[in-house]
Amino acid sequence: MKGQTSLRLQVPTALRPALDDDRLARAAWSRLAEPGDAAAARLVSEVGAPLALEAVVTGRGPDRWRTRLADVDPAVDIAAVRAAGGRLVVPGDEEWPTGLDDLDRDTVGDRPLGAPFALWLRGPLHLSDTTARSAALVGSRAATGYGQHVASELATGLVDRGFTVVSGGAYGIDAAAHRSALAVGGASVAVLACGVDRTYPSGNAALLTRLAQEGVLVSEVPPGTTPTRWRFLERNRLIAALTRGTVVVEAAWRSGALSTADRATRLMRPVGAVPGPVTSAASSGCHRLLRDGGAVCVTSAEEVAELLGDLGVETLAPRPVERRPFDGLDREELRVAESLPRRGSSGLEQLARDAGLELPVVQSILGRLELAGLAERIDDGWRRGTPN
Amino acid sequence: MKGQTSLRLQVPTALRPALDDDRLARAAWSRLAEPGDAAAARLVSEVGAPLALEAVVTGRGPDRWRTRLADVDPAVDIAAVRAAGGRLVVPGDEEWPTGLDDLDRDTVGDRPLGAPFALWLRGPLHLSDTTARSAALVGSRAATGYGQHVASELATGLVDRGFTVVSGGAYGIDAAAHRSALAVGGASVAVLACGVDRTYPSGNAALLTRLAQEGVLVSEVPPGTTPTRWRFLERNRLIAALTRGTVVVEAAWRSGALSTADRATRLMRPVGAVPGPVTSAASSGCHRLLRDGGAVCVTSAEEVAELLGDLGVETLAPRPVERRPFDGLDREELRVAESLPRRGSSGLEQLARDAGLELPVVQSILGRLELAGLAERIDDGWRRGTPN
Numbered sequence: 001m002k003g004q005t006s007l008r009l010q011v012p013t014a015l016r017p018a019l020d021d022d023r024l025a026r027a028a029w030s031r032l033a034e035p036g037d038a039a040a041a042r043l044v045s046e047v048g049a050p051l052a053l054e055a056v057v058t059g060r061g062p063d064r065w066r067t068r069l070a071d072v073d074p075a076v077d078i079a080a081v082r083a084a085g086g087r088l089v090v091p092g093d094e095e096w097p098t099g100l101d102d103l104d105r106d107t108v109g110d111r112p113l114g115a116p117f118a119l120w121l122r123g124p125l126h127l128s129d130t131t132a133r134s135a136a137l138v139g140s141r142a143a144t145g146y147g148q149h150v151a152s153e154l155a156t157g158l159v160d161r162g163f164t165v166v167s168g169g170a171y172g173i174d175a176a177a178h179r180s181a182l183a184v185g186g187a188s189v190a191v192l193a194c195g196v197d198r199t200y201p202s203g204n205a206a207l208l209t210r211l212a213q214e215g216v217l218v219s220e221v222p223p224g225t226t227p228t229r230w231r232f233l234e235r236n237r238l239i240a241a242l243t244r245g246t247v248v249v250e251a252a253w254r255s256g257a258l259s260t261a262d263r264a265t266r267l268m269r270p271v272g273a274v275p276g277p278v279t280s281a282a283s284s285g286c287h288r289l290l291r292d293g294g295a296v297c298v299t300s301a302e303e304v305a306e307l308l309g310d311l312g313v314e315t316l317a318p319r320p321v322e323r324r325p326f327d328g329l330d331r332e333e334l335r336v337a338e339s340l341p342r343r344g345s346s347g348l349e350q351l352a353r354d355a356g357l358e359l360p361v362v363q364s365i366l367g368r369l370e371l372a373g374l375a376e377r378i379d380d381g382w383r384r385g386t387p388n
Numbered sequence: 389m390k391g392q393t394s395l396r397l398q399v400p401t402a403l404r405p406a407l408d409d410d411r412l413a414r415a416a417w418s419r420l421a422e423p424g425d426a427a428a429a430r431l432v433s434e435v436g437a438p439l440a441l442e443a444v445v446t447g448r449g450p451d452r453w454r455t456r457l458a459d460v461d462p463a464v465d466i467a468a469v470r471a472a473g474g475r476l477v478v479p480g481d482e483e484w485p486t487g488l489d490d491l492d493r494d495t496v497g498d499r500p501l502g503a504p505f506a507l508w509l510r511g512p513l514h515l516s517d518t519t520a521r522s523a524a525l526v527g528s529r530a531a532t533g534y535g536q537h538v539a540s541e542l543a544t545g546l547v548d549r550g551f552t553v554v555s556g557g558a559y560g561i562d563a564a565a566h567r568s569a570l571a572v573g574g575a576s577v578a579v580l581a582c583g584v585d586r587t588y589p590s591g592n593a594a595l596l597t598r599l600a601q602e603g604v605l606v607s608e609v610p611p612g613t614t615p616t617r618w619r620f621l622e623r624n625r626l627i628a629a630l631t632r633g634t635v636v637v638e639a640a641w642r643s644g645a646l647s648t649a650d651r652a653t654r655l656m657r658p659v660g661a662v663p664g665p666v667t668s669a670a671s672s673g674c675h676r677l678l679r680d681g682g683a684v685c686v687t688s689a690e691e692v693a694e695l696l697g698d699l700g701v702e703t704l705a706p707r708p709v710e711r712r713p714f715d716g717l718d719r720e721e722l723r724v725a726e727s728l729p730r731r732g733s734s735g736l737e738q739l740a741r742d743a744g745l746e747l748p749v750v751q752s753i754l755g756r757l758e759l760a761g762l763a764e765r766i767d768d769g770w771r772r773g774t775p776n
Contacts, residue, residue: 034723034744063746071741146665228726229714275663275675277534278687287663290678290685297678297685299666326617335422338616353459356422358451 011057014073018053025049026090027074029117031222032056032065035234040065041114045104049117077120080223084197085212086122095121097128103241107266113237116220122196123216125164130187130216131242134164135308136264138239138257139173139249144282147250150274151176154249157301159186163308166191166243168235169211173249173257175204178211188215191242193227193235195219200227218242236260237267244308245270247298251285258285261294272298272307325374332357336365337374337384345381399445402461406441413437414478415462417505419610420444420453423622428453429502433492437505465508468611472585473600474510479503485516491629495654501625504608510584511604513552518575518604519630522552523696524652526627526645527561527637532670535638538662539564542637545689547574551696554579554631556623557599561637561645563592566599576603579630581615581623583607588615606630624648625655632696633658635686639673646673649682660686660695713762720745724753725762725772733769 011019018024026049033040039062043052056065078088089095096119103115121127135158137151155165155177165181167174169190181188188211192200196217199205211217220238221231236256240246240263248271251257261271273295276283289295298304326337332355339354340346346354352362366382369375376385399407406412414437421428427450431440444453466476477483484507491503509515523546525539543553543565553569555562557578569576576599580588584605587593599605608626609619624644628634628651636659639645649659661683664671677683686692714725720743727742728734734742740750754770757763764773 032744037744064740064744064749067737067740067746068744146667150666228723230719230723230726274666275671275678275685277665278538278662279534283663284687287685287687290663291687291691297663297675299672299675299679303679331618335616335618338618349455352452352455356420356425356452356456358455361452 012069012072014075015053015057015069018074019050019057022049022092023088023090023118024074024078025053026118027077027088027222028053028072030120030220031072031074031077031225032068033117035116035220035231036114036237038111038114041104041112041117044117045115077222077224080195080197081120081122084122084223086120086196086217086223089119089121089127090117091115095126095128097131097242099131099243100238100241102267103237108268110266113241113263113266115241116238118220120196120219120222121216122212124214125187125189125216127189127216127218130164131166131189133162134166134187134189134243135304136166136239136243136246136260137173137177137249138167138236138246138260139251140255140257140282140285141170141172141174142252142282143172143176143250144276144280146276146280147173147274147282148176150276151249152180154247154274154301154304155180155186155188156184158304159184161301161305163305164189166239168192168232168239168260169200169204169208169217171201171203175207177249178207178215182210182214189242190215190217191235191239192217192219193221193231195221195223195225197223198226232256233259237263240264240267240269243269245272245304247272247274247304247307248286248289248295249274250276250282251289252282253284253288255285258289261289265294270307270309271295272304274298329374332361333365333369336362337369340369340375340382340384342384345378345383347381351382400457400460402463403441403445403457406462407438407445410437410480411476411478411506412462412466413441414506415465415476415610416441416460418508418608419460419462419465419613420456421505423504423608423619424502424625426499426502429492429500429505432505433503465610465612468583468585469508469510472510472611474508474584474605474611477507477509477515478505483509483514483516485519485630487519487631488626488629490655491625496656498654501629501651501654503629504626506608508584508607508610509604510600512602513575513577513604515577515604515606518552519554519577521550522554522575522577522631523692524554524627524631524634524648525561525565525637526555526624526634526639526648528639528643528645528670528673529558529560529562530640530670531560531564531638532664532668534664534668535561535662535670536564538664539637540568542635542662542689542692543568543574543576544572546692547572549689549693551693552577554627556580556620556627556648557588557592557596557605559589559591563595565637566595566603570598570602577630578603578605579623579627580605580607581609581619583609583611583613585611586614620644621647625651628652628655628657631657633660633692635660635662635692635695636674636677636683637662638664638670639677640670641672641676643673646677649677653682658695658697659683660692662686717762720749721753721757724750725757728757728763728770728772730772733766733771735769739770 634652
């Protein structure tokens with residue numbers, strides 16, 4: 001008891017409440033460790049966030065967590081997210097999306113990706129409900145007009161089918177997907193690599209503000225945190241885990257969107273890729289995924305919905321096709337139908353020769369073609385009919 | 389012997405020599421039966437062309453072959469193809485492509501497609517040699533500028549890699565493929581649905597004439613025969629069987645090119661499809677193949693060559709990519725490199741906090757980054773370096 005008390009005295013004041021409170025401890029961890037720090041995630045998942053925190057404070061655990069100890073004040077971070085109109089969500093909360101738990105399981109051919117300690121949210125939508133039926137639309141920041149058009153079409157079509165559109169809030173494909181979802185009154189979620197109180201990139205400030213008002217912004221790093229390339233990469237595992245599947249709309253050969261596709265595959269979520277002109281470098285990453293079997297080719301919201309296993313609600317409708325006169329004819333019927341002249345007429349024997357079929361066969365086929373309006377008796381012979 | 393003689397007397401004069409001559413009998417069969425007549429192909433393959441012909445003449449076998457008996461004169465057909473500068477090739481001839489024999493084997497999930505009885509050729513190239521290393525490039529007649537551009541690029545690139553370009557001599561993709569192959573001095577083969585003495589479609593007359601002068605025209609129907617839809621469909625199995633594999637460059641949802649892909653699959657030949665904009669109906673057939681697993685996504689001649697198993701001669705070169713400064717860094721190195729300020733400098737402890745790593749780790753990483761030119765000592769701290 002005495003040792004316990006003296007230990008407590010070594011603990012920075014700001015951290016003391018966190019040693020008894022899972023929510024505060026998780027908030028602390030979200031500042032202490034970088035996203036995707038597998039050792040931290042494992043420790044927290046094994047002994048719980050408060051005890052894991054205590055281990056760091058008392059000098060156990062890697063030094064890299066200790067270097068940040070002095071900067072951690074979960075109460076301040078929680079106040080900051082509240083000031084921005086946001087909230088903290090931790091495992092066990094009703095709003096915690098259970099799909100994130102997959103991040104703590106072994107992934108395909110590899111170890112766990114590591115679940116986030118907590119999520120910092122900003123926006124009116126209920127994260128768990130809103131992502132239960134959701135699709136990730138991701139792609140290049142340097143998107144082409146084609147890519148943005150397709151992102152927009154897919155987002156709109158997915159909203160029509162009751163899907164939430166999840167993306168990364170970046171320029172290009174991300175922005176087109178969010179914007180189009182919002183434009184048709186759909187739900188949209190942006191998963192950020194920085195704090196949810198920041199508007200990065202600044203050119204998307206209006207869009208991110210609107211998402212904070214009508215959708216929801218999500219981050220695993222606490223308010224005020226700046227984005228780094230590392231955080232962008234790790235953010236991608238959250239996009240993959242929050243959704244039913246990921247669609248890469250347009251991606252160059254080395255686009256970050258491909259890492260989201262990779263994370264989705266490792267989490268056993270379906271991945272789709274939208275093809276584009278092979279002359280466009282902006283689609284080469286999508287084609288790479290299609291070539292190596294990393295993605296299914298998707299060309300419409302309907303196909304995306306099918307990919308995401310949306311079978312109960314709506315199955316893929318047969319594609320409407322132009323009906324052609326000779327549709328449905330079998331091989332021999334086709335041969336007779338093609339042997340009928342458009343002008344003048346042919347006698348039975350001529351038709352049998354032209355079609356290479358026996359007389360009685362031709363006779364019986366002609367009867368069927370006549371019923372279908374494809375053959376017409378004229379004088380002593382037959383000619384091609386014009387069906388309505 | 390007496391019966392034999394009286395039988396011979398019933399035989400039309402034009403057919404008598406064919407009863408003792410495989411070449412003439414096969415020429416006769418190529419007029420007697422429609423392409424892809426499975427029963428005829430089976431009969432000929434089982435008892436040989438002369439005996440099969442005798443069976444028809446003596447009233448055995450289906451009547452549909454008899455209806456054409458009076459029109460058959462193989463000597464006339466052979467004279468006609470010679471007059472057009474062409475020749476007849478039959479199984480056993482050195483020029484007969486052995487790949488066609490696959491058509492008499494069971495195909496994937498189905499019965500044999502049926503080998504042709506004979507081939508009528510026109511053009512200087514040796515068919516068997518020239519198709520030993522060949523690719524089929526097929527696609528829509530109503531091709532877009534994009535499709536024609538890609539067909540042209542692929543044809544040129546395949547010629548560069550020593551491939552013969554095989555197609556159907558039609559408008560659109562076919563014509564672009566043939567033309568581009570010829571333009572760079574490559575070998576090209578057109579497989580027609582009409583006699584090789586005809587130029588169909590007439591708009592391709594100059595191209596077909598050039599193919600007859602520098603490449604080779606191929607048909608299983610005798611000279612003078614008109615093309616029908618039926619013959620186009622059956623022609624596709626020859627394109628599939630003559631080549632190492634088939635690439636669909638551009639195809640609408642119901643393009644005939646898809647039937648060539650289907651035949652290739654049934655013959656266990658690889659099939660590739662070139663993606664295009666999802667906004668282009670002209671590519672929807674290619675996307676359909678990619679979606680249902682019927683084709684591999686190909687975007688360049690190099691990828692086509694790889695698809696066709698061209699491993700001995702040249703394997704897929706690694707794609708040249710822009711080298712980026714942080715390439716090759718591991719996860720922790722990346723975090724330190726990103727923590728280095730571009731202006732001013734950071735001390736060791738600051739860097740350890742920013743990167744979320746232990747001091748000694750940061751120190752050792754900084755040494756490595758400095759060697760790589762990615763970190764620079766300045767005053768008492770470090771900043772980002774600019775590698776050459």
